[in-house]
Amino acid sequence: MTSVEVVGKGEEARIRLLVNVIPTAGDAQEKWEITLPWDPRDMGGPAGPGETIEGIANSTVFVLRANLEEWWYTKAREAHTAAWGRRVHAEQGSDNS
Numbered sequence: 001m002t003s004v005e006v007v008g009k010g011e012e013a014r015i016r017l018l019v020n021v022i023p024t025a026g027d028a029q030e031k032w033e034i035t036l037p038w039d040p041r042d043m044g045g046p047a048g049p050g051e052t053i054e055g056i057a058n059s060t061v062f063v064l065r066a067n068l069e070e071w072w073y074t075k076a077r078e079a080h081t082a083a084w085g086r087r088v089h090a091e092q093g094s095d096n097s
Contacts, residue, residue, distance in 0.1 A: 006038070013038045015064065034085040036067045
């Protein structure tokens, strides 16, 4: 992963990732910018008694990975998730495929 940033605030917050993907072994690397929905409630809120930073980090990674996988496997057939990502071409600008 190249970069991560939070965009928007409150209910409109999103996580924007710039990722490098190798779809299948031996394929060329692809660069994608993906903006995922982000609900802080998915993280369980502030650390409670007995909750560790590692636990919160693991929850965050789990939700990000699940959303990335949902996007990757459904982007070709679901407009809603396809809109989360756009392929970035180094020399040609970008493309919404």
